[in-house]
Amino acid sequence: MDIHEYQAKALLAECGVPIPRGGLAYSPEQAAYRAREIGGDRWVVKAQIHSGGRGKAGGIKLCEDAHEVENAAEELLGKRLVTHQTGPQGKVVYRLYVEAVTPIRTELYLGFVLDRKSERVMVVASASGGMEIEEISQQRPDSILRVSVEPAVGMKAFQAREIAFGLGLDPALTSEAVTAILGCYRAFRDLDATMVEINPLAVTEDGRLLALDAKMTFDDNALFRRPNISELRDKSQEDPRETQAADRGLSYVGLDGNIGCIINGAGLAMATMDMIKHAGGEPANFLDIGGGASPDRVAKAFRLVLSDEKVEAVLVNIFAGINRCDWVAEGVVQAVQKIDLTVPLVVRLAGTHVEEGRQILETSGLPIITADTLAEAADKVVDAWRQSRADRA
Template identity: 55%
Template sequence: MNLHEYQSKALFADYGIDVPRGQVAFSAEQACAAATALGGDRWVLKAQSHTGGRGKAGGVRVVEGLDSVAAVASELLGMRLVTHQTGPAGLPVSGVLVEEVRPIARELYLSALVDRASARILFIASEQGGMDIEAVAAEQPEAILTCSVDPVVGLQAYQTRDLAFAMNLQGAQVAALGRIMQGLYRLLLDKDLSQVEVNPLIVNEAGQLLALDAKINIDDNALYAHPDLVELRDLSQEDATEAAAREHGLSYVTLDGEIGCMVNGAGLAMATMDMVRLHGGMPANFLDVGGGTTAAKVAEAFKLILADDKVKAVLVNIFGGIVRCDLIAEGVITAVKEVHVAVPVIVRLEGTNAEAGRTMLAESGLAIIAASDLDDAASKAVEAARA
């Protein structure tokens, strides 16, 4: 789960990390009121959307005068912001962050994330922050600095100093970076975050460090422990089908293909998608119904797959270990009848009560294509989608 910039900055402030003064607005009138409250005659308006690259896409604008605030806010609000991270459809903008303008002497980069390979929190930094940080990482990997935190002793002062010196910070800036890193470290641990990013972390005209931007990604598996964060979720920024799947306890990821896949178990799901590609097809989704699924959950999964109008065939591949294949068959039959499926359905069942499940499907009177094994199922699904 991601947070908007204004939400992330509110958490930053709670942990002692300096951020520019600003207010979020959901209308042009609110934007003008926010600018008036901040004072001055120049402000930054930032489209609130869960994507990077907003500046290059026209989602960050510096304006002068309240008339310009109203005009730019009206332009940003309601638009779909398209960046290199969103795809051609873009993401909707329903809020605008109005901030004071802070002069920039230097732009730095700083982030902290959970590094699964080392099972530690890893800080990543660079003295070349800003919109082109991806290019810096690709073209000048030596400019990317890292700091791994031992979970037993936590983030140490010498580590923050080493990173500060490597970023060419001096004097009070060294201690300031230490406070920011300690704040990010506590925030990441307290809120069960998977990543937090500051890009850019600026040095202003007075030599002070300030988080000019803020991005937070929360581990979905820990949301049960943070109801306050759940309330910050903006479903308009998420794939509607994936959000609906989550409500039914299903693991679903939308893809660009034409063959809908319904499988139990993430590993088997990946293998099924690989087999579809091997036979020349393209999966329309990743969908894991889980090991202890029910007929009702299978029916809901089927409906989610068929909600994608690109789907030309559905491949159901179930191994009955914990789950019984006859329950899966019942769910498939229920879903096909309820949704009035107009595309071919290929089903491969193996494991507990597999024979009973196959019998139920054969006697259902529905146009369901049976498959003997995974290779056969993938081949038939690709063939059916091309017909």
């Protein structure tokens, strides 16, 4: 789960990370009020969307007075920002963060990620802040510092000091840097985060250390024990299909193809999408309905997949272990009977009670195409999709 910049800053500030003065705004008038409340003579108005690259997309405005703040807010609110991370569909701006402008001497990069290969929290830092870490690794790979944290003891102050020294910070800032670095680690560990990123971590002209931008993501599977984090979720920034699936306990990722997939098991889902591509088609989604695929759950999956207007054919691929093929078949039949299915449907069942499941499909009287193997199912759904498109043409 992603959160907004202002939310990440608030969480990090609670852990001792220094941040500039700022305030949230939902309207131009409120933005101008925030600027006057913050004080100073220059402010920056930032669009709050779940994406990096906002500045290049025109989502960050520098303002000299409250009137400019109001105009900038009016321009940004309701605007659809398209960045290199959002894709061509972009994301709509519904809230803004107004912040005091900070004179910057140096920009640094600081990130905490979970390195699955080493099974450790990895700290990544660079003296080249203000750029995406991918750009830094390409343009200045020697500037990147990496420190692995031993989970049995956690991050220690000496490691934070090593990072501060490696970034070339003034010795007078070492104490502040250690506090900020350990605060980020504490937020990462205690809140079940999967990433904490401060970019840039700025050294100001008056010799302070401030987190000018912050990003945090969290482990969805741990949200049940972090209600304070779960409440920060902004569904307006998510794919509505993925939000709908998550609310129904389904694992869904929207793609750009036109063949909908309903599958149990993440590995089987990946293999199915590969086979669809191999057969010449394009999957419209990744959908794992899980091991306990009851008829009601299958019906929910159908409604979710068919809510995507791009879907022109559907492939159901179930390998039943703890599940049962007859249950899945009943769910497929119920879904097709209740939903006005206007696209071809291919079903491949294997595993527990497979014969009973196939019999239910055959005796249903519904236009369901069956297949015995994954390769056959992929070929049939791509052929059915092509035929359907030709018929409509």
